[in-house]
Amino acid sequence: MTKRDAVFPANRHALYDLHQYSPAIRSGDLLFVSGQVGSRDDGSPEPDFARQVKLAFANLRDVLQAAGCSFDDVVDVTSFHTDPEKQLETVMAVRAQEIGEAPWPTWTAIGVTWLAGFDFEIKVIARLPAKTN
Template sequence: MTTRKAIVPKGMEFVRDEIGYAPGVLVGSTLYIAGQIGRNSERQLVEDKRQQFIQCFENMKAVLNTAKMSFNDVVEVTSYHTDMRDLPLYMEVRNLYFGDCLPAWTAIGAASLCGIPGYFLEVKAIAVKG
């Protein structure tokens, strides 16, 4: 039987307790990472666009680390953008985290994210351990 485990990094407990979902779910050796947004550890929107993109990946990194995984284990990424003209910035920041080990990627335009103005990016991913 395949095991299923909620992955909740320290500081993200409110997502589970208040909003009602896990930042990640580990099923066997596959980790499903919920959409990560540019919200810092104080639960505040990071307003600078580049720093917001970095925060998305830092939040993803926290989920990966809690599952004892890394960006090298990520096989698929889906990114949601409120402005598709931000793709060059997204790719620049993404490459800081993935280097030469690039996953499959789908980019989707979105009218808004979280129903809150100011969010420019949301990123979800699938990682496979090993």
């Protein structure tokens, strides 16, 4: 078995070590990104929900960039919401700013009861851009 090819952003936050996970793993031409949350630098949740969502997308963007990707390379999204009905409008507004116009990636939104103190989490699968020599 080959060793996991982990990707870490330049501004690594405390949660990766605290919860012992890699932000992303390269496998072939795919990038599997762990759930990103709206954490402050120390790993604590941002209390303002809109800001928490923006930080989660910013953390996701940082991980994608560390792998040489962008939101344009994302093919599948899964998001987790502690109160989807109340939160969806805010999430969709941030999503529109970050992901942009159609064609959009596939997206599955899941309502959950617990996210370790957070209210929103987003994970993706992206296709790694072809390397040019």
